[in-house]
Amino acid sequence: MWLINTTTVALEDKNISSTPYAILSHTWGEDEVTFEDMMTGQEKGKKGYVKIIHTCRLAKERGIAHAWVDTCCVDKRSSAELAEAINSMFNWYKLSEVCFAHLEDLDLHHGPEDDQLSGLSSCRWFTRGWTLQELIASRNLEFYDSAWNYRGTKAQLQERISGITGIDTAVLEDNAILETIPVGKRMSWAANRETTRVEDLAYCLLGIFGVNMPMLYGEGNKAFGRLQEEIIKETTDLSIFAWKSSLYEEKHLGTSRLQEFRGILALSPSEFAHCRKLHRTSTIRYGHEYSMTNKGLRLETFLGESKNKEYVLNLACKIPNDDSYPKVGVYLTKTADGFVRSQPHELFETYDDLLWAGPRHQIFIRKHVTSFGSTDLARRLEMNIASQFNICPGFKLVSFAAKPADLWDTLRQEFVTDRSEHFTGFLDFQLADTAKTFIYRIYVVCGLTVNSPSGDLKPWMSIYNSTDKEYPDIMRCVDGYYSSYGEEYYLHELRDYVLIYGAVRRVGRPREISLPSSDAAHRLHISLGTLQRSPGSSHTITVNVSNMG
Secondary structure, three states: OEEEEOOOOOEEEOOOOOOOOEEEEOOOOOOOOOHHHHHHOOHHHOOOHHHHHHHHHHHHHOOOOEEEOOOOOOOOOOHHHHHHHHHHHHHHHHHOOEEEEEOOOOOOOOOOOOOOOOOHHHOHHHHEOHHHHHHHHOOOEEEEOOOOOEEEEOOOOHHHHHHHHOOOHHHHHOHHHHHHOOHHHHHHOOOOOEOOOOOHHHHOOHHHHOOOOOOOOOOOOHHHHHHHHHHHHHOOOHHHHOOOOOHHHHHHOOOOOOOOEEOOOOOOHHHHHHHOOOEEOOOOOOOOOEEEEOOEEEEEEOOEEOOOOOEEEEEEEEOOEOOEOOEEEEEEEEEEOEEEEEOOOOOEEEOOOOOOOOOOEEEEEOOOOOHHHHHHHHHHHOOOEEEEEEEOOOEEEEEEEEEOHHHEEOOOOEEOOOOOOOOEEEEEEEEEEOOOOOEEEEEEEEEEEEEOOOOEEEEEEEEEEOOOOOOHHHHHHHHHHHHOOOOHHHHHHHHHHHHHHHHHOOOOOOOEEEEEOOOOOOEEEEEEEEEOOOOOOOEEEEEEEEEOO
C-alpha cells in the first residue's frame, strides 16, 4: 500500500499491518494531485497539494509518520490496483489511527454566533457517496473547516451527524454493529448521496455491506444490481427488497412514467429513502434460504393475499406509519416466467399476524423487468384465461385441478397464457349432489387461437364428460398427460384433436353437455360461456351448472 511520508511528502510502499497512518476524507475538486504527479515531481503545482500538506502536518503533530490520501496514493492507471483499493477502502479507513475530514465549504464564521456549526448539514461532504463509508469506518474522525480549523470529532457531533445522515448513533459509536442493521436501512443512508460515475454509487457501498466484487466501469446501473446480488449471497435479510420505485430513477433509464411491473432488485439506493426507520419483525425464524439464479430470485415462502386478490411477499420487517408499525410486503404478479413485482411504487402494509401463515412453496421472482418488458407483460396478461363456476343449489365441486399447474394462477383462478397462440390447458373437476346420486368427472379444454383475418388472438374452449365414448382421443390425451407427469406433448395433441381433427370430423367443439343422475330423477346441464369484464382484463370462461328437473 502506498503511503505518504509526512516529513518528506514522498510516496513509500508500506505494509499497513505494521505501519500506523493517518487518512484524509474529503470531496474531490479540480486539479487534484495524482499518483503520477507524485512520482514525477509535478504535485506542488496542483491546487490539491494543499490538502496533502495539511494532512501531513496534522499527522506529524500526532506523531504519525505516514498518511494516505485517495487522490494520489492509488495508481489508477492499474485496474488491479484500483480494484484492490475500492474493495479495501472501508478497511483502510477502519485501520487508520485518525481520519481528518476536510469540509471545504464550511466557513469559519458560517451561521449565528451561538452555533458555529450551523452550516454543517449543507456541506457537500454529507452528499457524496464515498464519504459515507469513510464516516462510518473511521474510529477516530476529526472535522476541519475550509481553513483547516478544527471543528470537533465524530463522537462530539454524533447527534447532529445522525440527524443529517440518518445513521444510528450506535453505529457512529461502534461500526462493529453494522452487520446487525437491516440491509434496507443501510441502503437508506445512501439514498440522497451522489457520485461522479454511476458505477461508484454501488462500489462506494461495498464496505457498508461487507462484500467484494470486480470493478467494471462502463456497466452503468448494472453495478448496483451486481451489488445487490453480492449482498444476497451473504444475508437472509429480506429488507433488501423493501424499495419503492420512483419516477426520477426510471427517467434515468429512459422511461417517462412509472413501470407497472418491475423485477425484485432496486435501481438505485434512492429507492430506499423511506427505510430510515425500518426494523426487522420479532421472530424466532430469521434466515430462510433464498438465492439468485438464472431464472431470478429463488425462495421458499408462503405468499399472502391482498384484498384485491394480489399475491404479497412477506419482507419480515416493519416501517413506521404515523404512530403505528405495520408489517410490510411487496405485491407480486404471476407470469409464465415466474413472478414479477407489481405496484412497485408502494409497499403492502398489514397488522394481520396470520396473513403469511401457511405451507411454504418454492417460487421464482424475476431479477429485472425493463420498461419495454413491463409494457409487453401487461399486454400478455390481457390474454390470460380465467374460470368462474356458477353452480345451482344442491350441487357442488368435489375436486378441481387445472393443468398445466405451473401456468395456473390459484389466487386469480386463471391460466397464464403468455399470449401464446399455442397455449392449451384444461380444467379437471368432479360435480356431485349432496345425496351423491350424481357424480361426474368433467374436462374443460381451452386455449388461444388466431382469429382470421384480423390476426388477433381469441380464446377457445370445449367441454367433455370423462365417460363419453364419442371423444376417446380427448380422454387418451388427458390420461397421457397425467401418466407422463405433465409432458407438454400431450397438450399439443389435445389441442390438435380439439381444433383440427374435430373440425375434419365435423364434430365441432362442444360448449355444453347434459348428464343424467344415477337414479334418472333429474338431468344436469353444464354449459360454457365467456365474458370480459373490461377492456384489457382477462377473458373468463364461465361454467354454468343447472338442474334440468
